[in-house]
Amino acid sequence: MSDVPxxxxxxxxxxxxxxxxxExxxxxxxHVEGATHVPLGEVPGRLAELPEGDPLYVVCRSGNRSGRAVAWLNAQGLETVNVAGGMRAWxxxxxxxxADSGRPTVI
Known part of the structure; x- marks a missing residue:
């Protein structure tokens, strides 16, 4: 994914x-407080719900799904950046x- 910022x-x-x-x-x-949650498979149908960022930073568990999202979103004309290592690195x-309940963890 060398072409993905x-x-x-x-x-x-x-x-x-x-x-x-x-998911x-x-x-x-x-999750990160204040982040917007849109599962990868729902991103194309929910573009209007994405927060405005200049750029918008995209995160997943390890960076793979968010990298695919960034490649697709950038192809749509948005300015997005992948968070390397994802929530595991975070x-x-x-x-x-x-977390919605209990102690926050990355699964």
């Missing part, structure tokens, strides 16, 4: 607008997460 969790701007493309159970287990870096 990406950044590390450490280089992510503090005011980054995040789109989380993981519902993954989101519920733990958690490993000790970044804050929240």
């Amino acid at each position: 990406e950044t590390s969790v450490d280089d992510l701007p503090a005011d980054a607008v995040l789109l989380d493309v993981r 519902d159970d993954e989101w519920e287990a733990g 958690a490993a870096a000790g970044k804050p997460m929240t």
Whole structure:
């Protein structure tokens, strides 16, 4: 995915607008506070619901699904950037997460 722009969790701007493309159970287990959740398979049909970001940063569990989302979204004319390593890298870096119930984790 060398043609997909990406950044590390450490280089992510503090005011980054995040789109989380993981599945519902993954989101519920733990996510970044303030991120917008749209599962990857629903992105094409929910473009109007995506947050405005300049650029919009896209995250999944490890960076693969978000990389596919970034490639597709950029082809649609949006400016998006993949978060390398995804939520696994986020958690490993000790970044804050929240969960719908219980202790936040990455599944």
